[in-house]
Structures are given as structure tokens and as C-alpha cells.
Amino acid sequence: MSNASPMDFCKTLALTALQEKIATRQATVGIFGLGYVGLPLALRFSEVGIRVLGFDIDQVKVDAINNGKSYIERIAASTIVQAQKQGFNATSDFSRVSEVDALVICVPTPLDKHREPDLSFIRNTVETALPHMREGQLLSLESTTWPGTTEEVLAPRLLSRGLIPGQNCALVFSPEREDPGNPHYGTKDIPKVIGGMTPTCLSLGISLYECAIQTMVPVSSPKAAEMTKLLENIHRSVNIGLVNEMKIVADKMGINIHEVINAAATKPFGFVPYRPGPGLGGHCIPIDPYYLTWKAREYGVNTKFIELAGEINHFMPQWVVGKVMDALNEHGKPIKGSSILVLGLAYKKNIDDTRESPAVEIMDLLQSKGAKIAYSDPHVPSFPHKRDYHFDLHSESLTPDNIARFDCLVLATDHDGFDYAQIRAHARLILDTRGRLAVGGTVVGA
Structure with a gap:
């Protein structure tokens, strides 16, 4: 991992401008998916004075936010109203993607009926946003997925539009680690794992997230970050499976x-x-x-x-x-x-x-x-x-x-x-x- 500063990495005018916006907190962050992960992250960025534009295909959520209402029990309506004062608002109009400097994807990644990965929410989000993307933007995927998704699914789509990670845009994977209902660890307190397509991408991603999150944990690649998230949850799945089997035996x-x-x-x-x-x-x-x-x-x-x-x-x-x-x-x-x-x-x-x-x-x-x-x-x-x-x-x-x-x-x-x-x-x-x-x-x- 290089020790060079973020500005040393920014090779192009577009990325230099992005770095400057992030450093001065003039960047606008777009959060895609305003659920249990996306909404807390949006509110955290707003809390530190960064303008946030939330995107969701669910018009009910969009209207609720724009009317200062909450649809998640642990988030008070007053918190949303306060974020609105910092410029937070929501939309279902993806043509507004051009307004944001960073795109953070927090959409579901369920399983299909055959219990195989369903990346349709990620693909649809990227493909809907892509016509409105421009040079000098950062794209971060937070949705849990298989190792290689960032490089194999997102990067080719950016390249098809002439957006080259590390040269005129940035691409990172930084898995969400929300624990709803945990009174001790909120969005700002949970260390943030992040991997970038290039050192430039990683540096820009760190610069963005460290505005809102206390501890950054950089890893060598998006694949390593994707695998980290899987290991965390598989560790719990295996141990819960063990104790559930023990319960059956004990019974x-x-x-x-x-x-x-x-x-x-x-x-x-x-x-x-x-x-x-x-x-x-x-x-x-x-x-x-x-x-x-x-x-x-x-x-x-x-x-x-x-x-x-x-x-x-x-x-x-x-x-x-x-x-x-x-x-x-x-x-x-x-x-x-x-x-x-x-x-x-x-x-x-x-x-x-x-x-x-x-x-x-x-x-x-x-x-x-x-x-x-x-x-x-x-x-x-x-x-x-x-x-x-x-x-x-x-x-x-x-x-x-x-x-x-x-x-x-x-x-x-x-x-x-x-x-x-x-x-x-x-x-x-x-x-x-x-x-x-x-x-x-x-x-x-x-």
C-alpha cells in the first residue's frame, strides 16, 4: 500500500477536482437505496455537513423523506428534518445523477428461487444511472455480494461509457456493516473496510468516507473487501448453525x-x-x-x-x-x-x-x-x-x-x-x- 497523499494520486483534472470537493466538503453524495443501510448513511453524511441526494425507486420512501417523515422505527422524523436543513432530499429521478459527485449503492442483493445470487438490483441501479454519469465521479458499492462483482460487473459498465477507474472516475467496494438496534455502534462508529480498483480509487474513497466515519480499514482490492464482508457473516452463520444443531441434540x-x-x-x-x-x-x-x-x-x-x-x-x-x-x-x-x-x-x-x-x-x-x-x-x-x-x-x-x-x-x-x-x-x-x-x-x- 503506497503512502502517497491523495493529491499525488489524482492524475487527471477531473479527479483532482473531485478530491478538492471532498476535502472542502463541497461534494454532493448520492445514496442509492434508502432502506436500513442507505438511510442511516445518508443521515450521517448530512450530519457532518455534506449535501446528500437520496435515490429510491419506491416513491413512498421518497415522499416520506421529502415530507420530513421516517419509515424506520429507530430513526426519528426530527433527524430527517435536521438533515433536510443540510440539503438532504430524495428523488426517484435518476437523471439527477449528474448532480452528485459520489454515488453510493446500498440496494438489496437477495437470492433467487434457486438460492443463487440475484444482482438485478445492482445491475438495474448502475444501468439506470450510467447514462447520466460523468467524469470526476466516484462510485462505491456497499451491497454484499460475491468476490469479483466490483471488477466484473461494475467496472465493464463504466468502461463502456468511457469512464476509466483511476483515470477519470473512481470505483471502490466498501461493505455496509449496519447492526440495526445496536445501541453501542452506529454508522460513524463501525470501522469501514474499503478496497479500490486502483490506488487512486482507494485514496478518493477513503477521503470521502472518513468525512463521516471514524475508522477506515483499507484493503488491497475490491475482492478482498468483498470477501471480508462474506467472512464476517459466514463466521456467524457457521457458529449459529453449530449451536442450533447442538440445540436439537440437547432437546x-x-x-x-x-x-x-x-x-x-x-x-x-x-x-x-x-x-x-x-x-x-x-x-x-x-x-x-x-x-x-x-x-x-x-x-x-x-x-x-x-x-x-x-x-x-x-x-x-x-x-x-x-x-x-x-x-x-x-x-x-x-x-x-x-x-x-x-x-x-x-x-x-x-x-x-x-x-x-x-x-x-x-x-x-x-x-x-x-x-x-x-x-x-x-x-x-x-x-x-x-x-x-x-x-x-x-x-x-x-x-x-x-x-x-x-x-x-x-x-x-x-x-x-x-x-x-x-x-x-x-x-x-x-x-x-x-x-x-x-x-x-x-x-x-x-
Whole structure:
């Protein structure tokens, strides 16, 4: 890694001008995708006095921002209003790409029905923006993807328009590391990994991000940055897969896995406690391992260990439903016709994010077996629109009478806002997938 200054790297007038704009905080940043990643990043840049133009194809989000409203629970409307005072506004008009100096892509990278990478959101964003791009702009991809995406998917598209990374534009990959609901680490506090197509690209990318983020972590290439993000999430997937498998074994043996984990965690070295649950959720951990396994096949490598962890985690909602059936049978009830309340729709506690939530799959599986489904979640008042799941439901209030009318409650997400004493006092049967409730009485641990 060279120690030369950013200005030493800027070989062309266009990039010299870009560096000057960044250094004087006169650059305008365009954020593409105003969801759980893009909106916090936009607000952080605004907070340090940088003008931000947000792009989204969802007109509802665009209108909400421009009207000073928030659609993410943890972001107050007042924060958006304050950002507007710094020039933040949103648009669905991609012709305005020419107004920005840096383009930061924060769009989804889901899996298709064959559990293979779906880069359509990235491709569509770049191809829609490209006719309006110009020399002297920086393009940063933050969406999690397979190693090589920046060089193999984005760079050729820039070159087709005469935009050459390191000469008249800059291209970097810097993966998002948002952790919704984490009170200790916000956007500015989480170290930022970044890899550039050239030293010039890397230098410009660092100059931009360090305006808003405290610690930069440069790596040798976009591929290294892309692999870093995958390793972080695969590490969690594998360990969660391990503890979920241990939970199944412990359940068969009549052992409380949570007691075991707590005991093991007293070891001051060599052990990190991971908690079992009903499956994986969120925008990264259930998806990212498949991005690497898919790309690894191109190199003739079979990622058996990673795929096995994915299979275990993917199986957990089915295992939970099996436990519900067993528990109902023991109480003389078939699952068909039973009324079941799922507690918690978000993928983890104390947030409103339901992306890839195992609770949703559990609801779908229970309904397919004839159960009457409802849910309660203080953070998700109405069931959100999803590509693969459609429930016309609203969150149930947890009054004593309402709790008592259900044949079974399934604790899928252990929000702190639930009144667990009340739930225990009035529920007929509870299946606890999170270890929040003591096992015994009407409570069945899963």
C-alpha cells in the first residue's frame, strides 16, 4: 500500500477536482437505496455537513423523506428534518445523477428461487444511472455480494461509457456493516473496510468516507473487501448453525441448551457464546454464505462446511413447527384448526426489520398445516409487503383475554417490550424458541 497523499494520486483534472470537493466538503453524495443501510448513511453524511441526494425507486420512501417523515422505527422524523436543513432530499429521478459527485449503492442483493445470487438490483441501479454519469465521479458499492462483482460487473459498465477507474472516475467496494438496534455502534462508529480498483480509487474513497466515519480499514482490492464482508457473516452463520444443531441434540437428551451455553461462557478463553433460535434472519447472514458457495464453484471448490451450516439454519423453522405439533398433540389438539399466535415478527429483538425473518416462514408453515395464524409485535404494527409471503394481518394486543384465547403461543423474537410475566400467566401453551422463558409448566422450550 503506497503512502502517497491523495493529491499525488489524482492524475487527471477531473479527479483532482473531485478530491478538492471532498476535502472542502463541497461534494454532493448520492445514496442509492434508502432502506436500513442507505438511510442511516445518508443521515450521517448530512450530519457532518455534506449535501446528500437520496435515490429510491419506491416513491413512498421518497415522499416520506421529502415530507420530513421516517419509515424506520429507530430513526426519528426530527433527524430527517435536521438533515433536510443540510440539503438532504430524495428523488426517484435518476437523471439527477449528474448532480452528485459520489454515488453510493446500498440496494438489496437477495437470492433467487434457486438460492443463487440475484444482482438485478445492482445491475438495474448502475444501468439506470450510467447514462447520466460523468467524469470526476466516484462510485462505491456497499451491497454484499460475491468476490469479483466490483471488477466484473461494475467496472465493464463504466468502461463502456468511457469512464476509466483511476483515470477519470473512481470505483471502490466498501461493505455496509449496519447492526440495526445496536445501541453501542452506529454508522460513524463501525470501522469501514474499503478496497479500490486502483490506488487512486482507494485514496478518493477513503477521503470521502472518513468525512463521516471514524475508522477506515483499507484493503488491497475490491475482492478482498468483498470477501471480508462474506467472512464476517459466514463466521456467524457457521457458529449459529453449530449451536442450533447442538440445540436439537440437547432437546432429544432432555438438556436445556441455554443452561449449557451459559455455563460454557464462564470459560475466560477459547469460547464465544452464540445463541440458538428459530432460524436465521436479516439481510446478510441467511444470504451471504450462498454468494460465496456460488462463486466458489467457478473455481472448482465445494464449500461443504459453509453449505452444511446453511442447511441446518434453513431447517430450523421446520423443526420449530414440528415442536409446535408435538406440543399441541400432548395437549390433545391437532395443529389443523388450532389458533396460534407468533410472538415477534422482526428477525431479532427490539427492531422493526422483518427481512428474511424466520418468524414469517414459521407462520407460513403453520398456516399450510391448517393452523389459524396471528402475530404480535410492538415494532411491526401491520404485516409488511413481501415478495414471497402474503398475510393480511395486524399485530395483536397482548391483553390477558387475548393471550388466553390462543391454543398456542410461539415466541419467535424475544422483544424486551413483551410482558413475559403476563404471557406466562395467561397462555395455554407456549413454545419458546429463544430461551427467554423458564422451561416448565405450560412452557415448552424449542
